[in-house]
Amino acid sequence: MLKTVEPHLQIQLLKTVTDRVESRLHTHILKCITTISDRYFEAGSTVVISLPSDSDFLRIEPPRETPHSEQITSHDLHFQNIKTYEATFLLRHLHGTLKWLVVTSQGSAAQHHHYKWHNYILWASDTVRKQLEFLKSFGQAWDPRGRFIVVLNKISTNPRQQARVVLKELKEAKILNVIILVPASREDHKIDIYSWFPYKSPTGKCGQIRTAILVDQWIIHKSGYFTRNASLFPIKVPRDLGKCPLTVSTFSFPPFTILGNQNSTYEGGFEIRLVEFIARTMNMSIVYIAPSSKLWGQKLENGSWTGIDSDLMLNRADVGLAGSILVQEEATHLDFTVNHGSLGFKWVVPCAKPFPRWKSITRVYSLAAWISIIITIFFAAIVFMCLARYGDQELAFYKTLTGCVLCSWAVMLGVSAGSAPVSGYMRSFFIFWVWYSLAINTLFQIFVTSYLVDPGFTKQIQSVQDVLESGVQHGFHPDLNDSLSDESDELLTKIVQHSEPCNDVEACVQRVAQRGDFVTISNHMRIEYLNTYKTLDNNGKSLVCTFGDNVIQNFKTFYLPQGSPLLYHFNRAIRVAVQAGLVDYWSESELVASRIKAASIRKISPLDDYTVFILTYLQSAFYLLFLGYGLASLVFVVELFCYNTFSHSKSRNLNLNRRLRQASCRSF
Known part of the structure; x- marks a missing residue:
């Protein structure tokens, strides 16, 4: 005879059976996770366990104490704290093996982590978006190329579609090396493991997800096992x-x-x-x-x-x-x-430009030398005048200062004097003056000729000190500021403090080459390239130069x-x-x-050093010639003006004197 069971006892019995099935499912999920961790997580690495904020996982605590009248069996207590048990069991196993460093999502993102986390276990219901945002906040520790295990603890009627939704969220975070554990229905007694291949049909194409693929299954039987034992973390990006x-x-x-x-x-x-x-x-x-x-x-x-x-x-x-x-x-x-x-950065400065050819004459002697030569001419004229006045035989031409200056000036210029001196003293000093003038003229002609052919170059900037002393503006790209911050180098510090931002590197280098009023820093490969083609003058010579060793060495x-x-x-x-x-x-x-x-x-250029002496090289001589003609014309005009003025003044005075004499005669 069968015994009937009351309805409320039937419901309680059904709930107990359901809880037992759910407990068994969660136990096998944990076994599946620990088995995968043992196989695929490298020993000594870090395992990050992320728990959703709306889960009881975040309250990992022992069961509360209850009075004796309300006490239940340990088995029923286990069912009331299934989630707490899962978290405790998972953490206990991962940490108890002493194979990994375990980090939970309860940590603070403000902490500094200087190493990558390569293994992740994410426990979620239907989305992982918030958990991913929190993990990204750990900065350098976050590694989207690590291995991810995502556990969906809700049983779905369409686990493949549920896995696809989560995979799409993971793909947005560039996470490809991932598997998703989705419990099948309670009747199937298995856990589906899904993944995807972003560059392999039919799961994906060119990094875009199409569908999730079932890579393996965990059978819930006794201690559990995989049906295929397939590789769960294969290479996702093929060659x-x-x-x-x-x-x-x-x-x-x-x-x-x-x-x-x-x-x-x-x-x-x-x-x-x-x-x-x-x-x-x-x-x-x-x-x-x-x-x-x-x-x-x-x-x-x-x-x-x-x-x-x-x-x-x-x-x-x-x-x-x-x-x-x-x-x-x-x-x-x-x-x-x-x-x-490697890539070295050097100072880029305008190359020294040739001196203008018209400056070749003035560059032979320094200003002090030119002043000394002029003083020597007047000193020689005074000596000539004193020697001429010492004796009575000398010509009257040498007894005036004007005549002596003209004579000494003529000898210095290499032209003949007005008259040869007569006395012995004058002739002796005259010969010494000719020798001195010949030496000065010879040196002058040698250097003038060389400067006319090759005028030489202005001073080349060859150090940071030269950059500061030259007064030219300087600047470089803002990305180089950190590399140039060296407080021990005072000159470099001054350069950085007074530099201009040079965001357009191309424009800055062109300014150095074309205008020559700027100094910058650029990599040596680019300068070497520009000096082969783009920054050359008409003669094929470089317009930009570098100096010193590399200021910055990078890669x-x-x-x-x-x-x-x-x-x-x-x-x-x-x-x-x-x-x-x-x-x-x-x-x-x-x-x-x-x-x-x-x-x-x-x-x-020709093979030898032969240079044709062309008319262009004599431009300084013609400049002086035209300057001399201009001065002579000006003096001539002044003399005419003075002569006319003096003549009119003299005629007026004569007329006035004549009138005065006539008036005096009449008075008598």
């Missing part, structure tokens, strides 16, 4: 990406990037060749875009960025390049590849969005190109091509 687009944000910055005839294509530049090599290695097609403004980019007061940095942070581009170097501020917000070579790199899944393949291709010598070959090829272009404007 062959099937011609997916690679968006490159760059601008023309020779020799790194050289724009072609069309504004959207690039015909050269060794970094363009390098990124093309990377694209061929990964089987991707390149799409170039130009940054909106500010070239490399700057951080604005509102926290936003401009230029290439903006394109990368807003995910408009996959990679940014244009002679980029490692900068601390950009490196904290973006990912960067391994370097493909060339490419920037990618933070968490980019392409970083590993970029680094691999760059290492291959560097070790094969391709990067050096491409950079040297650009210099060779530029030298070939420069051959059309460069004049080839």
